[in-house]
Amino acid sequence: MTSSSEPDAVVDICTTADIVVARRLTRQLAACLDFGSADQTRLATAVSELTRNVIEYAGHGTCHISDASDLAFNSIQVIVEDNGPGIANVAQAMQDGYSTSGSLGAGLPGTRRLVDSFMIESRPGLTRVTISMSMRKDRP
Numbered sequence: 001m002t003s004s005s006e007p008d009a010v011v012d013i014c015t016t017a018d019i020v021v022a023r024r025l026t027r028q029l030a031a032c033l034d035f036g037s038a039d040q041t042r043l044a045t046a047v048s049e050l051t052r053n054v055i056e057y058a059g060h061g062t063c064h065i066s067d068a069s070d071l072a073f074n075s076i077q078v079i080v081e082d083n084g085p086g087i088a089n090v091a092q093a094m095q096d097g098y099s100t101s102g103s104l105g106a107g108l109p110g111t112r113r114l115v116d117s118f119m120i121e122s123r124p125g126l127t128r129v130t131i132s133m134s135m136r137k138d139r140p
């Protein structure tokens with residue numbers, strides 16, 4: 001199976017303006033890959049939540065937006081990572097309503113529901129969330 005693993009875009013995430021850029025680039029790539037507007041919005045929302053967490057809990061980080069398509073599927077992959085303190089208990093952080101900042105605690109669990117694939121790893125010094133969405137090329 002062939003797939004491109006080169007990142008198509010890497011956005012440094014430091015301010016809310018960077019979130020806007022990451023959202024826009026994600027939406028643009030999704031549109032290029034023929035994802036419908038609902039999927040474009042799902043992906044952009046997921047990227048907003050993950051990059052907002054980077055700013056809130058780590059200060060800064062990066063967002064890699066890639067075309068991971070192969071012969072059968074159009075796929076977009078986004079990796080959001082930071083070198084902050086990490087998440088002490090990932091299972092707890094993935095539960096609806098868990099927040100250490102008095103917020104809704106909806107970002108991570110909501111993001112998982114929005115995308116086809118969601119992976120999170122976190123330890124002190126590295127939190128990395130990898131999400132992807134895929135669509136068959138030969139859909140009617």
Ligand SMILES: Nc1ncnc2c1ncn2[C@@H]1O[C@H](COP(=O)(O)OP(=O)(O)OP(=O)(O)O)[C@@H](O)[C@H]1O
Binds near residue numbers: 104108
């Ligand atoms: N990049 C990160 N680094 C360190 N801790 C994080 C990171 N992302 C999330 N967390 C932790 O996981 C918790 C849950 O994150 P989640 O995004 O689900 O909720 P929230 O940010 O608290 O609230 P909301 O996103 O609904 O405004 C956070 O409160 C925080 O403790």
Ligand SMILES: [Mg+2]
Binds near residue numbers: 049052053106107108
């Ligand atoms: Mg959040």
